[in-house]
Amino acid sequence: RKEVEQDPGPFNVPEGATVAFNCTYSNSASQSFFWYRQDCRKEPKLLMSVYSSGNEDGRFTAQLNRASQYISLLIRDSKLSDSATYLCVVNEALNEKLTFGTGTRLTIIP
Amino acid sequence: EAQVTQNPRYLITVTGKKLTVTCSQNMNHEYMSWYRQDPGLGLRQIYYSMNVEVTDKGDVPEGYKVSRKEKRNFPLILESPSPNQTSLYFCASSFWGFSYNSPLHFGNGTRLTVT
Secondary structure, three states: OOOEEEOOOOEEEEOOOOEEEEEEEOOOOOOEEEEEEEOOOOOOEEEEEEOOOOEEEOOEEEEEEOOOOEEEEEEOOOOHHHOEEEEEEEEEHHHOEEEEOOOEEEEEEO | OOOEEEEOOEEEEOOOOOEEEEEEEOOOOOEEEEEEEEOOOEEEEEEEEEEOOEEEEOOOOOOOEEOOOOOOEOOEEEOOOOHHHOEEEEEEEEOOOOEOOEOOEEOOOEEEEEO
């Protein structure tokens, strides 16, 4: 089983729709969680951290479910500019290892 | 402007010809790391450094060397490149390890092709 797993997609979603995707992690001792966004052939950039209580940043909502070991990202009122690959990133704090998912590719269609 | 700078952006070379990819950050970050990104495999860590003169192997260190003589610089060295090292490489840095207060910042990538 991969340490961090994501559905690779692609997800093709009409503009204005709501889209959500999950990421599962295998190490129950994982300490911190992040979503990064990566545009084609560009560097990953931090989208948002994922806190235990869940958190929201504008149209984006991140949730953590420790019991089921997954994190989620919800995008409301999707824009064309949201088209990108979304990387789930998990910090296994015991050995300071940061593990990346392979990413979920999202395309917003006009 | 706070940034992580990698050079070159694109590099085509031949098998066995030593090369160095430079990485520099201007944020006074303690932690620096190199990743390679391949289709279907995601980002995999090559080497990382927690501080000057301290480096450690990541998940895929074979065929690579690094050094950390100064805090701001963390070059990646391929002594004898091979075609299986053709990849997209990213340098990254953060204040200290990874935490909610210390996110990872990435350079803009180096696309390496070894023929």
